[in-house]
Amino acid sequence: MLNWDGRALVDTDWLEANLDDPNLRIVDATVAMTKTDTGGWKPSSGRGTYDEGHIPGAQFIDLLTELQDPDSDLNFMLPNPESFAQDMAAKGIGDDHMVVVYASAVPWWASRLWWMLRANGHDQVAVLDGGLTKWRHEARPINTAPADPARAVFTPRQRPELIADKDQVLAMLASGNGAVINALSPQLHSGESDLGYGRPGRIAGSVNLSSLALIDQDSGAYLPMAHLSAAVEDSLGDFGDEAICYCGGGIAATMDALVLDLLGYDKISVYDASLSEWAADESLAMETG
DSSP states (O other): OOOOOOOSEEOHHHHHHTTTOTTEEEEEOOEEEEEOTTSOEEEEEOHHHHHHOBOTTEEEOOTTTSSOOTTOSSTTOOOOHHHHHHHHHHTTOOTTOEEEEEOSSSTHHHHHHHHHHHHTTOOOEEEETTHHHHHHHTTOOOBOOOOOOOOOOOOOOOOGGGEEOHHHHHHHHHHTOSEEEEOSOHHHHHTSSOOSSSSOSEETTOEEOOGGGGBOTTTOOBOOHHHHHHHHHHHHOSOTTEEEEEOSSSSTHHHHHHHHHHTTOOEEEEESSHHHHHTTOTTSOEEOO
């Protein structure tokens, strides 16, 4: 039986000690990210990194092509619960399994799958703190054998309170209760840089908690809890206990959501469509500066 404390992060010691547990499923969600001249990021598949070497027992899920809504015009949108459940079952991830997700660099994509699983009712999931970078630095075991777990039973139990849409963002802004949080960089938040979603800047009235400010830039590990708490307080002040996190396409926002979860906030949702939808709709207010 896995001895897990229920937190959103597990460390490398814990994972290595539990590698052989039959109830554990490990997922490599690496997406290679190349920084662009405009301050954004260009993603490409992390399959090559996985094939070169991964944590023993890990399977690869390519979030650039898998687990998306095929009927949406926007990238990376959550698929319907039944489709998500079928995909998880086919990958051997079932109701009784503990899932640990990692990535090899920036942990956005690991937190994205963490959030997707929780949004579909699977709370036995955590992100490996420091990911593959820290694991390799500590000379822990690596192999190249692909994982092929037997099909499992995954029951979809969507949790709508973790998923926000533009109407909920508008309602929160109008009420003045809670915070709408932009996880992008300060340069993108201010409009100094532009990701090309249609309009530069941020959702009018939102505040900035840059996801990259929440991790150690060398190791990729999340900052100590005291530092995370201070970063949230400095950026957000006293926002109550409810927030909606967004970014460009619902990826970086999940890092903010994970950190807020670590700090004990339990009314945190992610605006899945984020600026991909908002910036393209001229009726929705944005601001710069």
